[in-house]
Amino acid sequence: MEIIKNFVDNIHNDDYKSNYEFPVIQGESMVFPGGRKSRSLNGEWNFSADQYDNCLRAKWFLEQDTNDEGRSVPLDYAFDDWDKIEVPGVWNLAKPEYFYYEGPAVYSRRFSLEEENKGRVFLQFGAVSYEARIFLNGTFLGIHKGGSTPFSIEITAHLKAENRLIAVADNTRRKNQIPSENTDWFLYGGIYRGVSLLFVPDVHIKNMRVNLTDRETGAIEVSALIDGNKDLTDKTVTFSIPELGLEEKFPVNADGTCNKIVNTDGLSLWSPENPKRYQVSLTLKEKGEVKDEVTDVIGFRTIETRGRKILLNGKQIFLRGVCLHEETEDHGKAVTKEEIREAFQRAKKMNCNFLRLAHYPHTEWASEIADEEGILLWEEIPVYWWIDFSNPQTLNDARNQLSELILRDFNRASVIIWSVGNENPDTDARYHFMKNLAKTAKKKDPSRLISAACLVDSVNLRIADRLESHLDIIGFNEYYGWYDPDYGKLTEILNGSQPEKPVIISEFGADGYQTENKSGKYVRGSEEEQEEIYKRQVELFGKTEYIQGTAPWILYDYRTPKRLGAYQKGYNIKGLVTADRKREKPAFTVMKNFYEEVRKNEGNNKETV
Ligand code: GCB
Secondary structure (H helix, E strand, C coil): CCCCCCCCHHHHCCCHHHHHCCCECCHHHCCCCCCCEEEECCEEEEEEECCCCHHHHCCHHHCCCECCCCCECCCCCCHHHCEEEEECCCHHHCCHHHCCCCCEEEEEEEEECCCCCCCEEEEEECCEECEEEEEECCEEEEEEECCCCCEEEECHHHCCCEEEEEEEEECCCCCCCCCCCCCCCCCCCEECCCEEEEEECCCEEEEEEEEEEECCCCEEEEEEEEECCCCCCCEEEEEEEHHHCEEEEEECCCCCEEEEEEECCCCCCCCCCCCCCEEEEEEEEECCEEEEEEEEEECCCCEEEECCEEEECCEECCEEEEEECCCECCCECCCCHHHHHHHHHHHHHCCCCEEEECCCCCCHHHHHHHHHHCCEEEEECCCECCCCCCCHHHHHHHHHHHHHHHHHHCCCCCEEEEEEEECCCCCHHHHHHHHHHHHHHHHHCCCCEEEEEECCECCCCECCCHHHHHCCCEEEECCECCCECCHHHHHHHHHHCCCCCCEEEEECCCCCECCCCCCCCCCCCEHHHHHHHHHHHHHHHHCCCCEEEECCCCCECEECCCCCCCCCCCEECCCCECCCCCCECHHHHHHHHHHHHHHHHHHHCCCEC
16 A cells, blocks of 8 residues: 655554664674773753654654654654653652653753864763663664663764764563563663763774783783774784783784783782782883773682582682672662662671672672672673573574673673573573573683573472583572472482582572561561571581582562562562661571581681692
8 A cells, every 4th residue: 555655654654663773782882991081971861751652753863843844843852841860760760650661761961072072982871771772963873782781882973062862761571582571570761870971092992801811820811902994003002010010012913903911920819808909001002102091900810610619719619699689779770889889798797708690780880899899799691581592683682791791891800600591491492592602601701600590400300401511500599498398309409419510509598578477387478487498498508518609589678570469569578688778687697607607617628729
C-alpha cells in the first residue's frame, strides 16, 4: 500500500527504530581516562519519561519548530522547560510516579565549549541502563547496549561553541538482552554513573595495561595502544614508577601497539594485609617532545590456582567473602563512594577479605576503593538464569560487556576473578555460549582466574558442571536448609564430589526477617531460622578441604520487584544486615566468628608454593 506522506507520518511508521540501531558503540572505542584533561557533565539535566518513544518517532532531537511545509510544530520538546533530574542518578527515586517506570526516557542538557577544545574530544558515560542512544546537535552518534559498563564516543567532528546533548535511556527488559527479562534484583533506569568530556591529543594513548608477571624477578608487563591516523613509527613511550626509580623507554610499533616487560627492584606486593599501590605513568613522545600522558595508581600481585588451592602471591588463601549488590535505599544503583566504603568496612568487620560483586559490573569506584582497602573482588557480567543462549547477537552483547569490564578494570589488583554467569540452565546452547565467554575472558586477560556461579547436579548430587573444564575456580550456589530443607543432600554433595579445582560456595543463605515470635520455635523466614541455617552451613564448609572460599547471599537486604508479596514487600530479605544498613542480623555474627576461625587456622598453616 502506498503511504501518503503527511505531517504526522511518524505515527504511521512502525519501523522508526531501525534508524537508531547502528552504529553500535562497543568496547574498542573506550579511551583510558586516568590523568586526562576532562570536564564533568554531571549535575542537573532536563528529563522526561517517554514511554511511547516519541523522541525517536517524531525526531525531537532535531529541535525543528517548523515542519517541511513550514507549519509550526506543536510538539513538546522544549527540553529546557522540562523537569530537572540529577545525573548521575536513577529516575526511579527522583519522583514517586517514576518508581516502577520501565521504558525509554529522554535526558538533555546544553554545554558550551571553550578554548580547551584542542585535539580530539570524547564523550564518556560510566553506565546507562540498558540501551543508550546518543545525539549531539541533532545527529545520532550511536547506541550502546549493556546497563553496567562504560562507553566512549568521539564527538570532535560534531562539536560547536554551544551544544545540545541528548541521551535516550531505555531500561525495558527484553528477552534477548543480558540480563534477560527475569532477574531477582531491581533494574533501575537512567544515567546512573558519571558523564564527562575527555580531551586528548590527535595522537594519543588509547589504553594502558600493567600487571606483574613474575613475582620472583619483579617483572611487570606494560602494554599500550596508541591511536592516531598518522605514521606511528617515530614515536616512543616511557613507562615510569617514580617511587621505585623506574623509567623505561620503548618504541611504538607501526600498528600502534607497544609492549614491554620491565624489571623492577624492591616491589612491595599488594595483598589484603598490605594494599600497597604505586603511582605509574606512561608518556608518549615524538622526537623527545611529550605528546600525551596517562597515569594510574596500581598494586602488584599474582593470583593463580594449584590443584585445589588458590594462591595469592604464591601463598594459599581462603576467600572469606560475602555477596554484594550495587544498591542503597537512598540512591538505588547510583551508589556514592561513601556508601561503597561503608559496605566494604562492614564486610571487613565480618572478617572478610573478599567480595562477590553480584550480578553485573559495579561502578569503577568499587574496584578502586577495593584496591585501597585491600579487598579481593569477584566481578561478574549479568549472564543470569535464562538467557537467549542460541542468539548470536546476545552472545555478542555478553562478550562486549565482558570486554568493556576487563578493559576498565584490568589495572585493579583487587580484581582476581572474572565470572561469566550465574545459575544458568544446563543446556547445549548455554554450554557453548558460556564456553565462548570463558575463552574470551582468558584471552583478554590471562592473568586472572575465570569462574561462574554454577548449580549443583541435583540428579547425582555432585558438584559437576560441563563448564568446569573452562573455569579456574568452580563457583557453587546452594540453598540447603532454605529452598531445600534436606542438609543430608549437602553432606552427600560435599563428601561425594571430587573436584579437580578449588570450589567457592558462591551463594548460600536464607530469608531473615524480624519477628515478635516468642514461642521458641523457628518461624519460616525468621532471623532465628536464618541464624540456624548459617550455623549448619559453616559447620559443613569447615570440614570440606576443597572449599577455598565462601560468599553468603547477601550483605544487605535489597529491592526486587520479583518479591512484592506480603512478607518480603518488594525486598530480598536474605541480607545479613537490613536494607537501611542499620542493623546486623544474628547470622552476621555466625559468619564473623566462622571467618575469625578460618583466619586463625590460615595463620597456622599458610603454605608458600
Ligand atoms: C540465587 C540467585 C540470587 C537470588 C538468590 C535468592 O540463587 O543467584 O540472585 O537472589 O538466589 O535469594 O533466591
